[in-house]
Amino acid sequence: MKIATLQYAGTEQAAIVLSKGYVLIETLNQNQEKQWKTNLLDILNSGQLKEITDWYNHGGKDKLLEMEQVSKGEVKFGPLYREPKKIWGIGINYVEESTEVSDISYSDPVSFMKPDTSIIGPGDFIQIPAGSTNTTAEAELGIVIGKKCYNISEEEAKDYVAGFTTTLDMTEADIHSENPRFLTRAKSFNTFFSFGPYLRTTDEISDIFDLQVSTVLNDEVKCTNFISNMRYNPWFVVAFHSKVMTLLPGDILITGTPGPVVLRDGDVVECRISDFEPLVNPVHKSNG
Known part of the structure; x- marks a missing residue:
């Protein structure tokens, strides 16, 4: 459904x-x-x-x-909802598309949080912050938690997931490059998280690993990869975070990107995932 x-x-x-x-x-x-x-x-x-x-x-x-x-x-879509308790993301998750993977010396995912004030829906404008010359967008598969869980196993994770959706995760990349510890700030500007238009329930997806995720800019596919090439698969992502905190219905976990694109005023950026309705957002440069 x-x-x-x-x-x-x-x-x-x-x-x-x-x-x-x-x-x-x-x-x-x-x-x-x-x-x-x-x-x-x-x-x-x-x-x-x-x-x-x-x-x-x-x-x-x-x-x-x-x-x-x-x-x-x-139809005019809204985001799937406005006030999740948590939005968690992970980075550097696709093996074939990331040149940094071979240099990673740690075994756990890189995690960050985004505030619900960053949420927009399909068709809403992504606002490039004033003075930014390096705001990026990343297409990602989003996991929507369906039931409260804590300290679950990877094998149990599917029972606690409501479904999946398309997401766009924006970053002010110059802030992040200045200091990696600034990652959450770089990802927290207003309009820096879009999700929807559809939630697909888990029963509708025969094999999550077959899905292909693409970051698309101005109708051109810029970066693409398959869920099967993730370092940390969706079920692992749910289980890993559940060992840190209680996950609640409506919590959103975004699972990394095949690659980012730099945004400019007037661009249109999309998240395309196999058999999902594309998530499309236009881009506007803020003047102040």
Whole structure:
């Protein structure tokens, strides 16, 4: 199942994705006499995603086709949600595309955090900070946590993941190059994290390792690689972070990039992942 968040009737509402349109959870509730939450983060926090997915997979999809749909041509997406408890990222994770890998002397992932104030949605402008000449964007597979977990194993991780999404992670690279300890600051500017438009539940993805991730600039693929070439696979990433802190529903873990692109005013940058709807954001240079 795919879920999106639509900006509709002055609010941001969760909707199930169909081939020709979207059915709002609110519409589904009215039609089927359900009482499911209508905000995706609330759905995750309440544990209702499994109920909705089971309903969808056992006849619900056909029922949705009979309900009122929001046309794909009418849609403006929001981010999947606005206030996750945590956004965690890791770096230097693709073996074939990173020249630094052979020089790494440590065995654990490089981790950083991003604030929820950095969040934007599909189609929103990425703002290059005033004075920046080296703001970069990186396409990454995003993991969305579905259930509270702590100190779990890699084998258990799949049971705690709600699904996956496309993300763009921005960095003010000059700040980072000045001192590696400045990584979190370099990644925390407003508009420096985009995610959506779709959450794909885990049951819809037969093999996560077959997915290809690409950073695309102005419709040209600049960097690409496969999940199978990650040093730290998605299940390891979840388990590793769960041994440090309790992971909560809606927490987002971004898994590294095949490579960055430098952004300029007027650019359009994308995250493309196999069988996902692309995440597309235009770029604007701030004047102050």
